[in-house]
Amino acid sequence: MIGPNATINTTMRVSTTAASLTPTMRFLVSLLLVFALGIASSDRTLVGAITAPGGSSAAATGSPPPIDADGDGDADSSVDVFRAMHAAIKSDENPGAFLAALDQSGGSTPKALAAYGMGPEEGSYEVGTER
Amino acid sequence: MDRSVEGLPTCEYLWNTKGIVPFLKIDKGLRVMEAIDVEKGGIEIVEGESSVQILNPIPDLEALLQRAKAKGVYGTKARSLILDPKHPEQIDALVKQQFLLARRVLREGLIPIIEPEVDVTQVSSEKQACEEILCRALLRELDILKEEESLYESDDETAKPDSKTLLGEALHQVMIKISLPETPNQYQDCVDHPCCLKVVALSGGYDQTEANAKLSLNRGIIASFSRALAEGLSHGMAEDEFESILSESLAKIYEASSSSS
Numbered sequence: 001m002i003g004p005n006a007t008i009n010t011t012m013r014v015s016t017t018a019a020s021l022t023p024t025m026r027f028l029v030s031l032l033l034v035f036a037l038g039i040a041s042s043d044r045t046l047v048g049a050i051t052a053p054g055g056s057s058a059a060a061t062g063s064p065p066p067i068d069a070d071g072d073g074d075a076d077s078s079v080d081v082f083r084a085m086h087a088a089i090k091s092d093e094n095p096g097a098f099l100a101a102l103d104q105s106g107g108s109t110p111k112a113l114a115a116y117g118m119g120p121e122e123g124s125y126e127v128g129t130e131r
Numbered sequence: 132m133d134r135s136v137e138g139l140p141t142c143e144y145l146w147n148t149k150g151i152v153p154f155l156k157i158d159k160g161l162r163v164m165e166a167i168d169v170e171k172g173g174i175e176i177v178e179g180e181s182s183v184q185i186l187n188p189i190p191d192l193e194a195l196l197q198r199a200k201a202k203g204v205y206g207t208k209a210r211s212l213i214l215d216p217k218h219p220e221q222i223d224a225l226v227k228q229q230f231l232l233a234r235r236v237l238r239e240g241l242i243p244i245i246e247p248e249v250d251v252t253q254v255s256s257e258k259q260a261c262e263e264i265l266c267r268a269l270l271r272e273l274d275i276l277k278e279e280e281s282l283y284e285s286d287d288e289t290a291k292p293d294s295k296t297l298l299g300e301a302l303h304q305v306m307i308k309i310s311l312p313e314t315p316n317q318y319q320d321c322v323d324h325p326c327c328l329k330v331v332a333l334s335g336g337y338d339q340t341e342a343n344a345k346l347s348l349n350r351g352i353i354a355s356f357s358r359a360l361a362e363g364l365s366h367g368m369a370e371d372e373f374e375s376i377l378s379e380s381l382a383k384i385y386e387a388s389s390s391s392s
Binding site for chain 2: 084088089096100101112115118
């Protein structure tokens, strides 16, 4: 869940079109951009999501599992990952955890970025391109 | 969903690096309810009197869901809109459509977020009427889901969970995303329903302060904010100011979600 201990990665690399932004803004823009799924061909996007608390520090409350979360000696399968996510959603151990509804799509990404003061003028950002 | 972040597939990055459970928005926009819906077993619609906006058809949904599942997506989200309470049967039909979609999502092993947003720009009394109608419709559908769950647990071997559906209990649980209601705890029975995994609330036009205040009055509901979360942020800001505002927003929304638990 996004909580008081959540860390914000300000070093994420983004496309050269966003290179003029500060690192934090790059993060935000890239967060929005990564939520845009195939803008040219689809309106389906990743929704902002519920997060585990405290980044990597709170395994008991649904933080990212290690590669072998169940300790069986094998890399986690998709079933293991789903179970871990499901446990994080159901958990009452971090009652303040919430969803960041930063979903974007071909129609709403430009509007959302405009709210940040980034208009669609040429060069401000690119939507739908691979990095 | 198809991209990578810092060299990792997006969903893998979100979960393994950030501890974020990824959901996929699957709706293809909204449309007004039309007379044609009557032909499909729907309800009579008087032209020009639509109290709701329902989901457009979603082509190739199962293929998308299977792809999402393979990519590590946990759940989905689809939003419809309730405009006024004048035609309760249309609200019922909207909710029924949402649950039909939810079942398709569950069948592919993903958890659906059902989002029947209620327009917050209505007068308070009409918004409240919408929410009462909506809550009753949600509970009816949740009860049907519960009934289906008991049928699922029958001796039919073909109905047993497979690796795709994973968890027997997850197969019949949905998440619900609602507008912050006029009456605190309006949706308490949904929160408590065994087929409802989580109720989350959208900010939907309320500013962060008002949204947090309303949220804290609703037990068991957490935030699912977009505009309220990003409130005050601008790309022209200095980094430290940006981080300060975002951190403060996260803390306040977290606190409001905590106090409602």
